[in-house]
Amino acid sequence: MRTTLKDxxxxxxxxxxxxxxxxxxxxxxxxATRDKVKQTxxxxxxxxNLAARSLQTGTTHTVWLIVSSLDSxxxxxxxxSASKQLSELQYDTLVALHHQDQSTVKRLVGRLSQGVxxxxxxxxxxxxxxxxxxxxxxxxxxxxxxxxxAIPDVQTITVTTQNAKGMASLCEHxxxxxxxxxxxxxxxxxxxxxxxxxxxxxxxxxxxxAHVIDDGNVQIPEGIKQVGLISNAHFEVMKMVRDHPxxxxxxTLRFGVFDGWLGEPYPLKEGxxxxxxxxxxxxxxxxxxIKLIDHPDQRxxxxxxxxxxxxxxxxxxxFG
Amino acid sequence: MRTTLKDxxxxxxxxxxxxxxxxxxxxxxxxATRDKVKQTxxxxxxxxNLAARSLQTGTTHTVWLIVSSLDSxxxxxxxxSASKQLSELQYDTLVALHHQDQSTVKRLVGRLSQGVxxxxxxxxxxxxxxxxxxxxxxxxxxxxxxxxxAIPDVQTITVTTQNAKGMASLCEHxxxxxxxxxxxxxxxxxxxxxxxxxxxxxxxxxxxxAHVIDDGNVQIPEGIKQVGLISNAHFEVMKMVRDHPxxxxxxTLRFGVFDGWLGEPYPLKEGxxxxxxxxxxxxxxxxxxIKLIDHPDQRxxxxxxxxxxxxxxxxxxxFG
DNA sequence: CTGAAAGCGCTAACAC
DNA sequence: GTGTTAGCGCTTTCAG
Numbered sequence: 001m002r003t004t005l006k007d008x009x010x011x012x013x014x015x016x017x018x019x020x021x022x023x024x025x026x027x028x029x030x031x032a033t034r035d036k037v038k039q040t041x042x043x044x045x046x047x048x049n050l051a052a053r054s055l056q057t058g059t060t061h062t063v064w065l066i067v068s069s070l071d072s073x074x075x076x077x078x079x080x081s082a083s084k085q086l087s088e089l090q091y092d093t094l095v096a097l098h099h100q101d102q103s104t105v106k107r108l109v110g111r112l113s114q115g116v117x118x119x120x121x122x123x124x125x126x127x128x129x130x131x132x133x134x135x136x137x138x139x140x141x142x143x144x145x146x147x148x149x150a151i152p153d154v155q156t157i158t159v160t161t162q163n164a165k166g167m168a169s170l171c172e173h174x175x176x177x178x179x180x181x182x183x184x185x186x187x188x189x190x191x192x193x194x195x196x197x198x199x200x201x202x203x204x205x206x207x208x209x210a211h212v213i214d215d216g217n218v219q220i221p222e223g224i225k226q227v228g229l230i231s232n233a234h235f236e237v238m239k240m241v242r243d244h245p246x247x248x249x250x251x252t253l254r255f256g257v258f259d260g261w262l263g264e265p266y267p268l269k270e271g272x273x274x275x276x277x278x279x280x281x282x283x284x285x286x287x288x289x290i291k292l293i294d295h296p297d298q299r300x301x302x303x304x305x306x307x308x309x310x311x312x313x314x315x316x317x318x319f320g
Numbered sequence: 321m322r323t324t325l326k327d328x329x330x331x332x333x334x335x336x337x338x339x340x341x342x343x344x345x346x347x348x349x350x351x352a353t354r355d356k357v358k359q360t361x362x363x364x365x366x367x368x369n370l371a372a373r374s375l376q377t378g379t380t381h382t383v384w385l386i387v388s389s390l391d392s393x394x395x396x397x398x399x400x401s402a403s404k405q406l407s408e409l410q411y412d413t414l415v416a417l418h419h420q421d422q423s424t425v426k427r428l429v430g431r432l433s434q435g436v437x438x439x440x441x442x443x444x445x446x447x448x449x450x451x452x453x454x455x456x457x458x459x460x461x462x463x464x465x466x467x468x469x470a471i472p473d474v475q476t477i478t479v480t481t482q483n484a485k486g487m488a489s490l491c492e493h494x495x496x497x498x499x500x501x502x503x504x505x506x507x508x509x510x511x512x513x514x515x516x517x518x519x520x521x522x523x524x525x526x527x528x529x530a531h532v533i534d535d536g537n538v539q540i541p542e543g544i545k546q547v548g549l550i551s552n553a554h555f556e557v558m559k560m561v562r563d564h565p566x567x568x569x570x571x572t573l574r575f576g577v578f579d580g581w582l583g584e585p586y587p588l589k590e591g592x593x594x595x596x597x598x599x600x601x602x603x604x605x606x607x608x609x610i611k612l613i614d615h616p617d618q619r620x621x622x623x624x625x626x627x628x629x630x631x632x633x634x635x636x637x638x639f640g
Numbered sequence: 641c642t643g644a645a646a647g648c649g650c651t652a653a654c655a656c
Numbered sequence: 657g658t659g660t661t662a663g664c665g666c667t668t669t670c671a672g
Binding site: 334335336337338341348349350353372374375376377378 | 660664
């Protein structure tokens with residue numbers, strides 16, 4: 001058997017309640033008793049049972065971060081930032097994965113309503129949930145903050161990026177660098193990608209820049225020499241290049257993507273990467289979550305918080 | 321207040337114990353009662369309190385995966401595989417981060433001894449722990465499996481890769497592809513890197529291949545035209561190339577690295593990547609963990625399990 | 641300053 | 657089939 005408070009109390013010839021107080025440094029307990037209790041606790045290798053404590057206090061000092069997977073930088077970065085920041089605040093941070101599986105989302109969200117955590121940050125599933133588990137959780141008063149995208153009908157705080165502005169910035173940098181024509185390829189699969197696509201289009205129109213939305217059948221006008229490929233991600237740009245091998249010979253190519261470009265710009269000339277400020281997003285999400293945890297009266301309000309882009313990074317070829 | 325068993329019992333005019341049985345589909349309870357209880361549980365939005373259950377049963381149906389961060393493929397891959405596999409077995413998987421911080425490792429490992437999980441998988445910190453918290457945990461009989469590297473004096477199962485063989489394979493592929501001379505650069509910082517370094521050296525000696533260990537002062541013999549750069553990772557190879565810019569002109573360069581190469585081989589000619597089988601490692605770790613959980617008598621035995629390399633991947637330049 | 645006692649919500653003997 | 661009872665390990669009034 002693991003040693004319990006009872007064991008310590010017995011060993012010290014005090015009551016369990018005294019032992020309990022002593023271990024939490026209650027000043028009501030005489031210094032001598034406190035020392036003695038702590039001493040024997042150490043000797044017996046005492047570890048308080050968290051289930052029992054949680055049952056009594058109703059809190060866990062634990063926060064869950066629920067994400068779909070660990071392969072996007074947003075997810076891993078959020079995990080690391082939140083974990084670091086919350087540990088300063090004496091919370092344990094636990095990351096749970098739902099694998100884009102709706103029933104798993106439901107199960108994990110359900111756990112939250114079973115007292116496993118004091119609050120949670122959720123990066124919602126790509127596919128709009130058909131169920132209302134998250135909505136119910138929030139309505140029950142559980143402190144939840146959404147990261148990256150909102151969920152319809154869920155009345156809570158969402159922390160996201162200035163997606164439209166970021167995309168516009170990518171277009172602008174390509175044009176300033178010399179691109180005369182932009183090919184915009186953004187799979188419009190969710191709220192975030194939608195905002196980005198619109199951001200790019202609006203900027204082009206506002207600034208009168210020749211452009212085309214990639215529908216798989218792109219024609220680049222005569223006379224164009226420099227083309228910018230605007231997209232969500234590295235792999236989408238590379239797909240465009242593979243689908244149109246002639247572009248590499250015919251044009252000077254630049255890319256504009258979100259978040260990351262792996263390795264050299266090669267075979268493109270150069271490019272720009274819109275770096276979201278993941279740590280700032282996570283930090284803000286944590287701050288808001290803590291507020292919700294500490295102030296039950298502030299729950300139940302829908303709010304969007306847009307964190308500014310961290311930087312537009314220029315990527316050029318180091319080796320010629 | 322959240323609805324409890326008591327509320328349901330009252331509503332159904334039965335005892336809490338009956339309600340408890342009914343909800344767990346105990347066949348001893350009359351079908352009619354079972355239905356009624358379940359029905360009102362649903363209506364009242366009943367969610368069993370897991371702390372209370374855990375306090376009673378001593379189990380949590382939860383497994384922790386403790387890792388340093390989320391930026392290596394091993395860590396994220398382990399997280400995803402373990403989470404998927406364990407959810408089939410009705411376990412919740414929670415990932416906790418220790419940020420290479422010794423006190424955080426200690427805190428998290430400490431949590432395990434407080435009943436937060438039924439078992440855990442740990443990827444140990446880079447720096448050898450000066451403390452004995454893990455050792456104590458294992459000695460207390462807690463089911464723990466180590467992933468990637470062992471910890472001295474900890475009597476439990478470790479699942480790792482055939483590191484020596486992988487490194488030898490990289491050397492072999494470079495040589496077969498034409499490299500006449502190998503520069504081996506492996507920072508010898510832990511058990512894993514040590515094994516790899518030795519693996520490379522032994523293979524070169526056994527096969528009589530000219531090579532040098534990079535000590536920052538490498539001389540490549542006269543007459544050599546094709547050089548292989550063997551290292552742990554992409555960034556280390558790129559560092560070598562940056563430190564010796566002349567190599568790009570003087571030699572045909574190949575790389576041999578573990579796990580991943582980002583983007584094109586450029587500016588090198590081509591290279592080889594030793595892909596560890598992270599999913600297989602995680603899967604095996606999970607299997608062993610489940611065994612330990614289910615069979616308390618099998619705990620306390622030190623064992624190394626080496627999972628074969630998944631493949632040696634050839635990376636060549638797509639664009640010329 | 642410390643002890644006695646109640647109770648958090650649930651499960652599991654043991655009765656009837 | 658169902659109720660009674662005890663108890664998991666801890667915190668927290670309330671007495672004294």
